[in-house]
Amino acid sequence: MVDTSPSLGRSPSVKDVAAAAGVSLGTVSNVLNRPARVSPETRSRVERAMADLGFVRNESARQLRMGTSHTLAYVMLDASNPFFTDVAQGIELAAEGADISLFLCNSNNSAAREESHLGHLMQQRVQGILLTPVDPESATIDLVAGRGVPLVLVDRKRDDERYCSVAVDDELGGRLAIEHLVDRGHRRVAYVGGPEKLGQVRDRLAGARAAWADAGLLAAHLTVLPTQALTVGEGRGAGERLAGIPASRRPTAAFCANDLVALGLLQQVIGSGRSVPGDVAIVGYDDIYFAAAAAVPLTSVRQPRQELGRTAAELVFAETEPDHLHRQVVFQPELVARASTTGPSSGPSKGPSKGPGKGPGKG
Amino acid sequence: MVDTSPSLGRSPSVKDVAAAAGVSLGTVSNVLNRPARVSPETRSRVERAMADLGFVRNESARQLRMGTSHTLAYVMLDASNPFFTDVAQGIELAAEGADISLFLCNSNNSAAREESHLGHLMQQRVQGILLTPVDPESATIDLVAGRGVPLVLVDRKRDDERYCSVAVDDELGGRLAIEHLVDRGHRRVAYVGGPEKLGQVRDRLAGARAAWADAGLLAAHLTVLPTQALTVGEGRGAGERLAGIPASRRPTAAFCANDLVALGLLQQVIGSGRSVPGDVAIVGYDDIYFAAAAAVPLTSVRQPRQELGRTAAELVFAETEPDHLHRQVVFQPELVARASTTGPSSGPSKGPSKGPGKGPGKG
DNA sequence: CGTTCTTATTGAAAGGTTTCAATCGCTGAA
């Protein structure tokens, strides 16, 4: 053990430091908080004593006295989804500047865990909570906000003036994906995703349908392949169902509700000896790190993840200002085209391209 | 008359609850901590008052008085690496049972951030710290442990009796990978990874070399392709260098120091029109979720990630016991064979397979 | 020398919780 300090049985307090330095405890506190008010000699004497004793400020006591804490918390929906860790990174960037440390909690898609985390955080009197909720309509949210804890919803919105939120326009994202596929000459497309109770899944589909209609295409030619969840396994399953559709009616492209589903679909297509985008073009959603790293790099709708986090942090800081008006910030997604739609054998392989699109080609 | 309106300007304290319920504050505390000691009527009266006022225990005050906290922290090296989020999940499982909440901090490979996080955590008097350090030999670690904070190193070890640690036998992992490749008939293999200062990179290579020698193969035929970091991009670069080696000397398989590198390599190989495992068989390391989800599912050395986290949490709880002896727990990795080595056209495509391996085939 | 002004330091109070010895109100026994 490297125990340089005089063993005290407990960690040293300002009082111990004061005694060691031969000053009053008020002076020690001044050294910590208003060093300019203390004469240089005294200050260095106190600093020496602190170093000798291995003094560490007791944050609980500080917080109790001050009433404010130096922590912000992000209760994330799924820590193993790279999307959310990127959002967290954005938050951290914003917090860093404010000398605030970020407390990440993982609700792991469980409402019970989310509630437990929120309870703990309220007891800790954190400065603010950022939350991507399991269910945006949950009453727990009202409870937390009702207690006066600054709260910002992240990547979810709620038609409710009482909350700040940051989200991305999922309908626009759906439009972008479909416009891109139509541009590349696809006239039969599958939308892969579910369950429908997820707002994201619904909104992206709505955008897709709107764009499809705007292109003057037949509604029936935009097939929906529902999934139970947005996972790789479900994507694989959807791939099998897709392959089962008779060639004459089979979509030449798939727009997946997120990248995990898209990766699963990609895996199934390649694994069964077909090619991407030759046999099926694929568009994912989120543009996670692994989308670009896939065997066939994935075209995907990118959300400004870090920006999302950074903005959420700023909003939560603003919550404490007097007369604060809650804001719903909505970001615009952006399509990132890669080989899974623009690859060497892009575009539908049969049938004339009668649309106004650029048609097949390397792009 | 009891004032049920929660608007008090500050959040209600036990004192407020006591006043509202017409009891002393000691009784309120008893209701919270030893409900059996309070008569049923009184208890329900107090509980009612707490609900009416929206009372939330102030954790700072509690902690100040008690000296113990209910939080455990995991300072992780890289929150965007699925490996660490899985470890975190294991920790959380163990913490859940102990009514302790887990505080995740991301050092993001920065020593400065790591230090800042550790400082904050010490001030918070967390119950214990789990740490995957940027540098296992850093003096900061001694400092923290010297202050008496329970500390366990995760996925890193240190030849030092003063710390508990949990790690995985990287040398064995290296052996497993090479034995698998030799079994499948490969006689020229590349080890892809770096920088060498990472203990993991060194140990895995050492194991690989040992297994290679044990198989009676020529040391020179185990090529090392160094990388700057363990990322997808570096893996792609290594793939290009691999392709540049004259066919006569070119390795027929690659063992990558982690899955990110392996995925990059896979992408480069597939992207340039060659096949896996036909032209190059690939073994990764970590068996992250995306390894199985790759276009060609990746053979990988799996580490018991959740187990790692769970055990680390148990060790940190044990730290507070008197006469605690620090333990270094080492887990055994396990090879998970998938298509990237056992696929339809597995095994080296040219030259007779003179080894005792199962040879090419579907496996 | 007395006064005022400045600067450095001090001591006590406050913040919300838990603990523990002390007290209260009863019941049953002597």
Place this chain on the structure above:
DNA sequence: TTCAGCGATTGAAACCTTTCAATAAGAACG
């Protein structure tokens, strides 16, 4: 009637920090 015994309740102290009015010690000035 008094007293011990018992369970329920109480009040004050302690945890550590920050704040702020008060004090002390000089310095500048008349």
